[in-house]
Amino acid sequence: MKRLWNAICQHIVAPTQLSSDQLPRLLAPFNRSPQLRRHAAAVIIARVQLICALFAVLVPLWAVVDLLVFEWPVAWPLVLMRLASAAVFATLAWPRGISMERPYLQAMAMLVTMMLVPPLFYLASLQVIDVSRLSGWPRLVGELYGFMPTVVLGGLAIFPLTALEALLLSLPAIAIAVFGMAASGLEFSLQQHGAALWFMLLMLGVAMFSGMSQTHYMESLVHKAMTDPLTGAFSRRSGAEALELMFRLSSMSSRPLTVVFFDLDHFKAINDGYGHDAGDQALIALVQTLRGILRRGDVLARWGGEEFVAVLPDLPVAQVPAFLSRLRAAGLGIRPDGKPLTASIGVAESLVDGVGDWAKLVELADQRMYRAKHEGRDRAVLPGGAVIGFSAA
Numbered sequence: 001m002k003r004l005w006n007a008i009c010q011h012i013v014a015p016t017q018l019s020s021d022q023l024p025r026l027l028a029p030f031n032r033s034p035q036l037r038r039h040a041a042a043v044i045i046a047r048v049q050l051i052c053a054l055f056a057v058l059v060p061l062w063a064v065v066d067l068l069v070f071e072w073p074v075a076w077p078l079v080l081m082r083l084a085s086a087a088v089f090a091t092l093a094w095p096r097g098i099s100m101e102r103p104y105l106q107a108m109a110m111l112v113t114m115m116l117v118p119p120l121f122y123l124a125s126l127q128v129i130d131v132s133r134l135s136g137w138p139r140l141v142g143e144l145y146g147f148m149p150t151v152v153l154g155g156l157a158i159f160p161l162t163a164l165e166a167l168l169l170s171l172p173a174i175a176i177a178v179f180g181m182a183a184s185g186l187e188f189s190l191q192q193h194g195a196a197l198w199f200m201l202l203m204l205g206v207a208m209f210s211g212m213s214q215t216h217y218m219e220s221l222v223h224k225a226m227t228d229p230l231t232g233a234f235s236r237r238s239g240a241e242a243l244e245l246m247f248r249l250s251s252m253s254s255r256p257l258t259v260v261f262f263d264l265d266h267f268k269a270i271n272d273g274y275g276h277d278a279g280d281q282a283l284i285a286l287v288q289t290l291r292g293i294l295r296r297g298d299v300l301a302r303w304g305g306e307e308f309v310a311v312l313p314d315l316p317v318a319q320v321p322a323f324l325s326r327l328r329a330a331g332l333g334i335r336p337d338g339k340p341l342t343a344s345i346g347v348a349e350s351l352v353d354g355v356g357d358w359a360k361l362v363e364l365a366d367q368r369m370y371r372a373k374h375e376g377r378d379r380a381v382l383p384g385g386a387v388i389g390f391s392a393a
């Protein structure tokens with residue numbers, strides 16, 4: 001069974017392994033990191049804009065066919081509807097930035113708007129085209145309009161969506177298609193419309209599968225690009241990006257944001273005395289320990305060789321001593337000679353330190369870390385200059 005699961009993951013779902021904790025994230029868009037949500041939103045927005053730019057040109061061009069095939073009383077409302085649709089597509093295609101605060105909401109709003117235009121166009125076309133009374137070319141073109149909701153479902157396949165998102169986004173198109181079948185003047189039966197319905201469900205299945213596969217692939221790439229390959233902590237660049245976003249969000253709501261700067265003590269001695277691999281193992285163990293102490297929304301980034309930055313939203317400076325005691329209780333790991341691994345720590349907090357940007361907050365934490373280093377290591381310097389010595393406690 002495990003071999004079958006591995007074969008599915010390796011050869012069908014994506015060329016990268018799928019772990020059991022990733023599967024729920026492919027089924028529904030919950031529990032995603034803000035970075036991943038932002039990246040998914042950026043991809044969706046870029047693709048919506050590309051498609052909308054194409055449709056803004058192609059949709060009005062198709063008016064030529066309407067004018068050639070249909071009588072004027074049928075053709076002119078269709079041309080007007082095409083111009084209105086093109087205006088919506090052009091508006092969506094208009095270059096715009098990605099919302100800093102709610103990128104996912106922006107992406108979904110744009111996607112839903114784009115997805116609604118063709119089915120609504122089809123719905124409106126039913127008011128002017130009665131397929132059951134047409135024959136020849138007009139009937140063919142009229143029946144093509146009936147495919148619009150299905151085309152929309154197929155189009156979903158190009159977006160990195162979870163199964164739930166693809167399902168919810170397809171519901172309006174399916175509902176409009178069924179309504180159209182009932183209102184088309186043709187017999188409303190499974191024999192008459194079953195094939196079209198089956199084809200829609202097939203398209204939905206393809207869209208869900210493709211969306212999940214893209215989501216998984218995107219998640220793997222984002223994870224690789226954002227994390228330090230040795231420890232799995234955020235890289236400095238992605239840590240800075242996360243910090244910038246968190247700083248902005250916490251300043252908007254006047255909530256505290258705390259930065260804890262760690263620099264391991266006498267780390268060079270581990271490399272020199274026991275080899276680089278022993279040093280690597282110490283760094284990996286340190287990150288595992290810190291992960292156990294940090295909360296879900298906290299961020300841990302490897303800032304430099306043996307320097308780490310933890311970003312803790314909603315942690316006021318008054319709660320920092322409690323955080324440091326948890327750290328002290330867990331320990332930072334053991335050096336190869338059996339002695340405890342220690343660090344010099346600097347803490348800065350956005351409200352108490354009154355800084356205006358995230359870089360200044362890190363700079364303050366870094367300066368306090370240096371003070372901790374110069375005052376004897378294995379201690380933390382807090383805002384206001386308070387010092388908490390670890391070994392003495």
Ligand SMILES: Nc1nc2c(ncn2[C@@H]2O[C@H](COP(=O)(O)OP(=O)(O)OP(=O)(O)O)[C@@H](O)[C@H]2O)c(=O)[nH]1
Pocket residue numbers: 230263264265266267268269271275276277278279280283304305306373377
């Ligand atoms: N094993 C290993 N060592 C690293 C890595 N990155 C940086 N280092 C080493 O970390 C050491 C940092 O040394 P220093 O900056 O002198 O600091 P230190 O020995 O910790 O001394 P203090 O900070 O003054 O307590 C250097 O020897 C680097 O080569 C890494 O990824 N793996």
